[in-house]
Amino acid sequence: MQNNPDWKDKFCVVTGVASGIGAATAKSLANQEARVLGLDRLDENEFRTKASALANIEYKKCDLSSPKEIEQVFRAISHEKLLALFNVAAMPSHGLGISELSVEQWDQVLAVNLRAVFLLSKFSLPLFKSNSGGTIVNVSSVHAFASMKNHAAYAASKGGLNSLTSQLALELNPLGVRVVAVAPGSINTPMTTKDLAKDRELLENLGFPTDGKSIGHVGQPEEIAEVLIWIASPKASFINGTTITADAGLLARLAYE
Ligand SMILES: NC(=O)c1ccc[n+]([C@@H]2O[C@H](COP(=O)([O-])OP(=O)(O)OC[C@H]3O[C@@H](n4cnc5c(N)ncnc54)[C@H](O)[C@@H]3O)[C@@H](O)[C@H]2O)c1
Numbered sequence: 604m605q606n607n608p609d610w611k612d613k614f615c616v617v618t619g620v621a622s623g624i625g626a627a628t629a630k631s632l633a634n635q636e637a638r639v640l641g642l643d644r645l646d647e648n649e650f651r652t653k654a655s656a657l658a659n660i661e662y663k664k665c666d667l668s669s670p671k672e673i674e675q676v677f678r679a680i681s682h683e684k685l686l687a688l689f690n691v692a693a694m695p696s697h698g699l700g701i702s703e704l705s706v707e708q709w710d711q712v713l714a715v716n717l718r719a720v721f722l723l724s725k726f727s728l729p730l731f732k733s734n735s736g737g738t739i740v741n742v743s744s745v746h747a748f749a750s751m752k753n754h755a756a757y758a759a760s761k762g763g764l765n766s767l768t769s770q771l772a773l774e775l776n777p778l779g780v781r782v783v784a785v786a787p788g789s790i791n792t793p794m795t796t797k798d799l800a801k802d803r804e805l806l807e808n809l810g811f812p813t814d815g816k817s818i819g820h821v822g823q824p825e826e827i828a829e830v831l832i833w834i835a836s837p838k839a840s841f842i843n844g845t846t847i848t849a850d851a852g853l854l855a856r857l858a859y860e
Pocket residue numbers: 618619620621622623624625642643644645665666667668690691692693694715742743744745786787788789790791792793794795824
């Protein structure tokens with residue numbers, strides 16, 4: 604979708620922009636002539652080298668585990684009118700059972716995947732007010748609903764994110780801000796797979812078909828980016844305070860057949 608008038612010259616913020624779903628979202632928004640500020644934990648040089656396809660977006664380094672860094676970013680853009688905040692960044696699971704998972708590891712996952720969304724939302728409020736409304740789109744996960752063992756912190760962070768989404772929707776409705784979460788299934792990004800061809804067997808054994816068509820198959824980041832951008836558009840004006848799954852039917856399936 605090129606040159607969509609909904610996005611032309613509109614300012615939006617995308618976190619986790621250096622990779623996967625965040626990069627795909629920023630690319631699509633920039634192609635639609637939005638003004639995109641991307642946030643990630645990489646230095647600007649590293650980001651520019653890694654994400655050369657995103658040369659036309661603004662970028663700021665921001666470690667989302669740091670409340671101070673988040674506040675500083677928003678102080679620097681306090682003059683902007685914000686149309687949409689895409690909270691995409693997250694830490695993956697450590698893949699440890701609770702006997703092995705340390706307090707520090709638990710706190711780290713919750714800080715990036717949940718607390719940061721609270722802070723990004725909080726600091727973006729004046730910018731949404733300047734715009735007379737907008738949308739916050741939070742990227743959750745199917746792990747909030749059904750998971751595998753050894754993902755306690757990650758799954759809890761995403762369950763918390765769904766609840767936070769509902770709360771924010773109630774609170775921000777008077778400002779004209781909608782808040783919606785999207786819970787993807789398995790997506791071909793570095794969080795799930797470094798190389799889909801090499802990891803094919805592993806994913807298949809876990810129950811995630813890689814054929815691009817079976818129920819619950821591994822999807823592409825662009826497929827989620829499209830959903831996020833649609834949710835943030837006026838076309839999705841009746842969707843608010845809820846979590847929408849985009850998982851190729853993964854949660855509908857009882858067994859891998
Ligand atoms: N890939 C999947 O299968 C899948 C499935 C369900 C949900 N998700 C969710 O989708 C979102 C995007 O994940 P992805 O698959 O694109 O993964 P990814 O690893 O490709 O991208 C995640 C990005 O977040 C950034 N990030 C991590 N910690 C950060 C921090 N402390 N500060 C700033 N940035 C930080 C990383 O640098 C990276 O660029 C996440 O919320 C993830 O939980 C992914």
